[in-house]
Amino acid sequence: MEDIVIIGAGTAGLSAAIYARRAGKKAVVLEAMTYGGQIINTPDIENYPGIKHISGFDFATGLYEQATALGAEIKFEKVTGIKLSSDGIKTVKTSSSEYKTKAVILATGAKNRPLGLDREEELTGSGVSYCATCDGAFYKGKTVAVNGGGNTAIEDAAFLSSLCKKVYLIHRRDKFRADAADVEKLKAKENVEFILDSTISRLEGDDTLTGIEIHNVKNAVKQHLDIDGLFIAVGQIPDNSAFADVAELDEKGYIKAGEDCRTKTPGIFTAGDCRTKTVRQLTTAASDGAVAALAACSYCDSTEINS
Amino acid sequence: MAAVNVTKDNFQAEVLESDKPVLVDFWASWCGPCKMLSPIVEQVAESVQDVKICKVNVDDEQELAERYNIMSIPALKVFKNGEVVNEGVGFMPREKVEELIRV
Incomplete structure (x- = not known):
C-alpha cells in the first residue's frame, strides 16, 4: 500500500511529492x-x-528531477476515480491499474477554457490556438484576433502585435479585468483594434481558419472578420468530475477547500489550481503542495490504517 | 531505429520517397511541449521497425513548415507514399503517438 497518491504532476503535485518523500512517506x-x-507553455518565468x-x-524539468531523485514514483496513467472503504483505505483507479493508499492529494490543475464553438477542436492547430507564445511565430505578418479581457488576453495581444500585421482584440464587455496600464499601452499600438461588447x-x-463571425451583444449586429489566426484566452476550467463523490x-468545478487544503473526506487533500482560491500562480501551487503533503503526512501518522 | 533530422534538402529522399511510412515531428527549441514530446518520439523510434521517424526544426526549416501549413507545434504528421495520412498537434502521451502511426 502507498502512503500518499498524488493525482497530477504539475507544480502543486510535484511539490507535494518532494515534501512527502522528504518526510519519508511512500509517494x-x-x-x-x-x-x-x-x-x-510559458517561455519566461520571472516571478x-x-x-x-x-x-x-526548465522549471518543470527541475521539479520532476528533484521529485524523482528523492524517490517519488511518477506514472503516466489517467485516474478514473477513487473508491473509499470503511477501513479508511482509498483505492485510486486508473485506466490501467489501481493503487491502495492511506492518503490522496488531488492536484489536477486546470486547462484552457474553450469557447465551445462548432469545429473549435478540429481547427485547433489550424488557425485556432490557446497559446500565443507557442504559436505566435507562425503568424508573422498575418492578421489575427485575440479573444478575452484578462491579463493573458492583453499580454497575448501585445506579444502578437509585435509580429503580426494586424491584431483584433475581441472582448464580451467594455471593461477589462486586465491591468489598466497594460490595456492603455495596448490601445496605443497602431496595429491593434479593439472590438468590445462582442x-x-x-x-x-x-481545413484552416479563414475568418470569424462576431456578434455584438449590445445591438445584436453581426459582423464578419477575415483572420488567419484566433488566439483564445478566456480563462481556465478545472476537470474534477471524477472526484465529485469524494470532494x-x-x-x-473547483474542489472546495481552504488554505489547509482539506476536502470533506478525511485523508483526501487538494493542492494548486484545482482548489477554490483567488490567486493561481506557481508560488501558490508550490505552497499548496507543501501544505497538502505535510497534512497528508500527519494524517498517515495518526490514522489507524495498517500497511 | 533512431530518429533522423531532416532538412529541405533531404526531405524528398528521406520522407516523400521513403518505402516505409514516416512519422515527422515538427518542433522548435523554444517550445516546451515539443521538448516534452521529443523523448517520447525517440522512444517510439527505438521500438518500431516498420515506421521511420524524422524530425524537422521549424526555425531552421521555415520552408518545410510553411509547405505543410504548420501553425502550432509540436505537430506530428504521418506520411505514406509522399502523402500525409494522419496528423496530430500538441503534446500527446506515448499511446497516442503509437495510435497515429498505426493508420
Whole structure:
C-alpha cells in the first residue's frame, strides 16, 4: 500500500511529492499527460522568488528531477476515480491499474477554457490556438484576433502585435479585468483594434481558419472578420468530475477547500489550481503542495490504517 | 531505429520517397511541449521497425513548415507514399503517438 497518491504532476503535485518523500512517506504521482502542467507553455518565468529567470520547461524539468531523485514514483496513467472503504483505505483507479493508499492529494490543475464553438477542436492547430507564445511565430505578418479581457488576453495581444500585421482584440464587455496600464499601452499600438461588447459566434474556413463571425451583444449586429489566426484566452476550467463523490466541488468545478487544503473526506487533500482560491500562480501551487503533503503526512501518522 | 533530422534538402529522399511510412515531428527549441514530446518520439523510434521517424526544426526549416501549413507545434504528421495520412498537434502521451502511426 502507498502512503500518499498524488493525482497530477504539475507544480502543486510535484511539490507535494518532494515534501512527502522528504518526510519519508511512500509517494506515487499519477499523471494523464506529461509532467509540469500548464507552466511548460510559458517561455519566461520571472516571478518565482529566488529565481530571476527560468523557462517553464526548465522549471518543470527541475521539479520532476528533484521529485524523482528523492524517490517519488511518477506514472503516466489517467485516474478514473477513487473508491473509499470503511477501513479508511482509498483505492485510486486508473485506466490501467489501481493503487491502495492511506492518503490522496488531488492536484489536477486546470486547462484552457474553450469557447465551445462548432469545429473549435478540429481547427485547433489550424488557425485556432490557446497559446500565443507557442504559436505566435507562425503568424508573422498575418492578421489575427485575440479573444478575452484578462491579463493573458492583453499580454497575448501585445506579444502578437509585435509580429503580426494586424491584431483584433475581441472582448464580451467594455471593461477589462486586465491591468489598466497594460490595456492603455495596448490601445496605443497602431496595429491593434479593439472590438468590445462582442462575442465570437462562428468559426469559418475548411481545413484552416479563414475568418470569424462576431456578434455584438449590445445591438445584436453581426459582423464578419477575415483572420488567419484566433488566439483564445478566456480563462481556465478545472476537470474534477471524477472526484465529485469524494470532494465537494463549487459551481465552476473547483474542489472546495481552504488554505489547509482539506476536502470533506478525511485523508483526501487538494493542492494548486484545482482548489477554490483567488490567486493561481506557481508560488501558490508550490505552497499548496507543501501544505497538502505535510497534512497528508500527519494524517498517515495518526490514522489507524495498517500497511 | 533512431530518429533522423531532416532538412529541405533531404526531405524528398528521406520522407516523400521513403518505402516505409514516416512519422515527422515538427518542433522548435523554444517550445516546451515539443521538448516534452521529443523523448517520447525517440522512444517510439527505438521500438518500431516498420515506421521511420524524422524530425524537422521549424526555425531552421521555415520552408518545410510553411509547405505543410504548420501553425502550432509540436505537430506530428504521418506520411505514406509522399502523402500525409494522419496528423496530430500538441503534446500527446506515448499511446497516442503509437495510435497515429498505426493508420
